[in-house]
Structure formats: C-alpha cells, structure tokens
Amino acid sequence: MLEIKLHDIGEGMTEGEVIHYLVKVGDTVTTDQPLVEVQTDKMVAELTSPCAGIVKEIRIEVGETVKVGTSLLSIETNEVLAIGQKSQTETKQSIEENANPTIKAGEKSSASIPFHRVLAAPYTRKIARDNNINIEDVHASDPSGRITEDDIFRFLEGKKFTIEPIADRKPAVADQAIPDEIPFRGIRKKIAEKMTKSLFTIPHVTHFDEVNMTNLVKLREQLKTAGESVSVPAFLIKALVISLKDFPIFNAELDEENNRILLKKNYHIGIATNTDNGLLVPVVHDADKKSIKEINEDVKALTAKAIAGKLQPFEMQNSTFTVSNVGPLGSTGATPIINYPETGLIAFHKTKKQPIVNEHDEIVIGHIMTLSFVFDHRVADGATAVAFTNRFASLIEQPHKLMMEMV
Template identity: 35%
Template sequence: MPKEVVLPELAESVVEGEILRWLVQEGEALKKDQPFVEVMTDKVTVELPSPLEGVLLQKLVKEGDVVPVHAPIALIAEPGEVTAPISDKKPSPAPSVQAQEERSIVEPGQVAEDDGANLSLFKPDGKPEQIKNPFTQVAAPSAAQSTPVAGASGRVIAVPAARKLARELGLDIAQIPGSGPHGRVRVEDVKAYAQGGTQAQPTTPETIGPKPPATGFPPPVQYKPPKGYENLETRVPLRGLRRAIAQQMSASHLYTVRTLSVDEADLTELVALRERLKLEAEAQGVKLSYLPFIFKALGVALKKFPALNSSLDEARQEVVLKHYVNIGMAVAAENGLIVPVVRDVDRKSLLQIAKEINELAEKARSGKLAPEEVSGSSFSVTNIGSIGALFSFPIINVPDAAILGVHSIQKRPVVNERDEIVVRQMMYLSLSFDHRLVDGAEAARFCKEVIRLLEKPERLFLEAL
C-alpha cells in the first residue's frame, strides 16, 4: 500500500517548512535516502532524503506551500506495488487559511495533525499510526477560554493555519487566547489579537452577524500600481529566504523597543597587531580579519554586562540571562541576509574563532548551513563596514537583546591628549538594544568596555573569561 511521507522535525525549534523545489517528479523511481524535495526552514535549505525505495506516486503539496511539521507531503509506492495511473494534473493549490482551519479542528479522541509527538517520517496511507492522543489529557475549557492551552508536548494547541498566520504577523502564539475546542487557537483568535489584543468568540448562532469595526493594528496597505504603468512591473512571489527575512524583521520591529547608541574606537594599535599576526595565521591555514578580535572583545564584555546577553520570555514574563556567549554574524548571501552562529566564543582562541567565522560565512554563501548553525545566538554582529557604510541602525536579531554594527576602519584626523592633530585608524560602532532589557547607561558602558579592549588589543590576552 502507498505510504504517506510527512515533513520531519528537522530541528527542535522548527515547526514548519516551505517547499522550495521538488527534485523528483511523479512516476519517477526513488532510492532509499535519495534527496527528493528541497525544504527551507528558518533561512536554512535542506534536501529531504526518501525514507524508502519505490516510486513517487503523488506530490501532496506544491512548491511555495508552507507545511507544518508532521504534515503529509507525498505518497510513495513501494517497489513492485501495483499502483493507479499517475494523474497528469498539477498539485491542487494550497487550501485557504479558513479551509486549513476547518480541516484541523480536533474533537476529543482524534489526533491533531501538527500537535502529535514522535510521529515517524512516513505512515501507511489511510491508516494513521496509533499515537497517544495529546488532547485526552487536557480538560475541556469553557467556551470563553482565557489563556492559551498547551498540549502534552508542551506546545500551544493551535491549528496550523493559525500558527502560520501568527508567524507571518510576528505574533507569539503563546500569548493568543484560544476560543476553539479545548482552547485551540483559531485563525479568528490570531486576527482578533492582532487587531486589538482581544479574544475571538466561539462560533455560535448568536455570534453570527454584523461585526463592529476592528480597532488596533490597521490592515496591511493594499498596493496598486500607478495608472498607466500596470504593464511595466514585474511581480516576484515572496518566498524562500526573502519571506523568512521579512518575518524575522517584522517580529523584531513589533516586539522590541529598539534604541541606538553610537560610539567610535581608535583601532590604530589593532590594525598594527593584526598586520603582525596575519602571516602567522595564514601559515596555519586561517584568514585573520578584524572580526575575530571584535568577537573576542565581546566575549569579555558580555560577561561583565549580562543584560546585553539576555532575552525576554514574554510568555512567562521572565528575563533570561545566558551563561554562554553565542554570537550570530550577519552574512550577505546571494539571496539575502543569513545569520549563522559562532558558539561558545568566550571559550575559544582567536584562531579558533577566525576559522569558524570563515567556515560559516562560506557555508552561508553556498547555502550549506545546517539548521543548528543558524539558531541559538545570544548576541549578534553585523559587519556593514565590509561594504563601506559610515554607520547604521542595525535591526535586532530577535530574541537577542542587542546587535552591534561594526563599520569601515578609516584614517581620520584626531586631536590627541597633547592637542595635536594626528591621523588615526578610526571605526564607528552602532549598538541597537532592546530598551526593555537594557538601560541606556548600561549600553554605553558596554560599548566603552568593548572599545577599551579593542584600542589596547593586548588586553584581550590578559582578561579572564
């Protein structure tokens, strides 16, 4: 019997993936572990291997669809299995948000498609595996559920369409009260929360009818081409990496109180030190840029100013102070910005950091990053100076508390302590921070500590981490 292939859980925090490209067409033979579909999750593109040998009988989703983890994506027939003729029709369009929700409502005794735990990669078509129902352990709430309800897996109970809409709007699904069965968050709940933070009412005959005008967030601006220019535009679907970037930037804009602090550093001594060490690093096969020195300085400064190395857990109203330094670095890839993470910067040598920076940057540009290599940052850096901008206002990589923009090193005239005008190697630093977590004075002191270490780089080898 043909078997259903589902989207596997590719990483702990991944809840959905976008189908970028089918590598095998319907009717074509498949070998076990042969890549058959390309999926993007959290800015990382992966090729899924076939879980078994056979024939790709049917593609259940089309390119561009966003699919929740554990949702079926294809049917595969085993070798020698008699199958019906392959249909020539194209995959049906993805159901509307409302249709997805209606299909996803779960009554007691049923299994939710996206909330079940430990689903295998495939299951017999038409014969769901016997999986422990997470909802049998959840007491039925009243019609006016006041808070989101978590399933046995710990995730908030929500239909896939509502979870997708919340991500697109930059909303935390854990904050949205659900009005569906068992407190399930519905599409209407997400819309109501976005428009004014209120809860949608359960659909009953009494609630059907004219609704008052919405308040709160205005609807998105509807784009219309200028009259007479309708045929002079090209439309490109918002998909893949560009869609992931748009969602991340929207979340940063909506859910941080972003503030900017700008300072400058005299890197004349650092430029000289790097020049002396560059050839020795190359002899060990490592390209030594200025970025490893900056990461090393951040490893020291973040231990002294832990608020800059924190996150806000809004669902539990707790500030999370991190006892590790994982620095995300913005890399300009061909299709957009990617932020791979250098882990445990505070415990690595200068050359180790340099080597990892080079390797991750190359992986980012070639599209070979693994999901775990773009998650888990505690602070971020954007090296806009490599392109040449004077200074910038970086966007915080949520859920980090701050991001440091480092800019080009330029020779500029500076007045020294003897009132002499001298030429020095100067660089601007721009620190964006979430003012809910970091006070302005603390941000300024943090920048001064980073500058202190960079201006006298030998201190980097003396400071205890």
C-alpha cells in the same frame, strides 16, 4: 506505500513552506535522491528519499505552508515492486539486448545509470527554474563542479534571442508597462516575518559610537609578519564576549509571559551573513571558551558554508547575541533590527583613516571605526548601553588588554 512527511529539520521547527518539487508522479527515484525543497524559518532544505521506488502521489501544492508531520508525497517502494519485477527480469534483459544490440549480457544500459545530482544551492536552482533553464545544461566554473548564480547568468547571456523586425513593432502605450515581479516567499518572506515581529515587539534604541582601531591594525600587521593571519572580526568578537560578561543584561532574553529576564550563561555569537540565498546567521558557539585564533577559524568556515548554502541547522541555532560586520561593504552607519528574541545587536561599519589627536596632543593619522549598537529598551537603559560600548572600545583600542582576559 511509504509516506514522505515534513520532519523537524532543525531545533524548534514547527512548520515549513513547500518551495519546489524535484520529482513528479510516476518518476522512479533512488535512495537519497532529493524529492522536495522546503523553506523553514532559517534555511531552504532538501528532503531526500529514504528508499528506492516510484512516486505515486504528491499531496501538498507548491507554496503551501504545512506543519511538521504532514505527508508531502507518497512512494511505492521497491520492496512492493520486487515481486512483480523479479519474474520480469529475464524478459526485460532480453528486450533490452534486442533493442540495444551493442549492449552485451552483463552490461548496464543507460537506463541503469545511477541518479546524478547537479551540485547547486536551492536558490541557484530557483533562478534557473524562473528563467526556464535546465540546470544540467549549465557549465560549472567552480573546480568542485558546483553551479553558481554567476554560471546561470552567464548561460542566460549566451542564449540567442530573436529580434523583432522594426516594421512589425507596435508603438508603446504610455502608462501600461507591466511591472517586473519577484515572488515574495522562501527565505525573503521568512526574513520579513522575523524582522516585522522584532520591530513591532521590541522598542529599539540605537547608540552610535567610534572606536580607534589604530593599535589593533598595528597588532595585526605584526602578527601577519610573524606568519599569523587573523581577521579583524575575530578580535571584535573576543572583545564583545568579554564585554557581555561584564554587562550580562545584553546577553539576555526577555520572557514576558513569566515576567522575567533570562541572563544566558552561554555566549553563542550570531554572525549576520549576506548570501545569495538571503540573510543567514551562522553561530559561533561557546565563543567565550575559544581563542582569537579559534574564533577566526570558525568565522571563516561558517561564512564560507553560508555562502555556499551548506550550513547545517545546528550551525544557525541558539545565538544569544548577533554581530553584523558591514564595514567591508562600505557602510558608515545604520539602525539595525535586533535578531529576535535577543536583547542586542552590534554592527561594525567602515574603518577610515582620519586625523586624530593622540595622548601627546599631536595630530596624527588614525584608523577610526564607527559602530551602531541597538538594544531592547525594555531590558536595558541608555546609560548601560554607553558603558557597554565604552568597555568594548577600551579592549579594542588597547588590544593588549585582551591578553589579560584570556581564559
């Protein structure tokens, strides 16, 4: 009998919540077949079967949070079953051939078809389950065959519903409508726990500022003409890393237990990303050692993987500072919550064209971006925060300075 235990899916993981079982007692499973979905503090992960066999017992109920090392279910492996199955092979084959005359000797029946796993993110599967939809009945619009939330919703819209005759309808009773419910668990619950801990542990202070993006916009247009397409966030992250090196107090972590502030030597920048599975924070590791082009490629790849639900645990670990690029969503300002236990988080908001006065006292049209920088007031003071954002703004407003700071 093989015990399937909750193992450490990511660095520092100590517990996980059982979200959904993909098998039931008595099911025959194959090697690498997904068995159960588990919610960690960062992601929803599928635990797969290390071998073929039969599910004999499910030990933990859905919704329970258990420690790493806890047995979730048990499987009777094929090694145990092999002795009994070997003597029955010829008899079984004969029965199958008699029951299925069209199957010739040596051919495989439909019962022997390998396990097929529909491509879909755990959250997409959850939507299907909540609406009593067999996800195998849903057509994937993506060429890769991956089923998305939109596919589920389109399937829902296509279903036929019977309409109750008017004469049979009962009059509505005021103030007795049953509210809709959304389960508060999984990633949503983990986000809530982490944000609550951050807000109630760290005294947040938010500093607002504006950055003139006009010269950076021109530089990007020049690069695009030359065949190089680089996103704005890549420039922002490079300028941010340079500024963090000048003000290391913001690339730090407060160790209250030992009464010390740890100044991190690595510059791992978290990218707050809005996905169908909730807010995820993939990390550009060692951003200080990468060129703007390399940062651009990392951001694009990590964002795509986050949206597709394909991030690996190591791709969401060890961030030292987090950025939130909410400008494309139309945001003009916010007071973000720090990604605990970091010291700061910077949010980039909408860039707008507006009249500005240039160095010749002329009124011209410029591109102005607002930002909000939130920091831990236990670790740093307001004056330092202003100096930090001033340094960042100077690098963006005069992007040629970035060239002087390249390693």
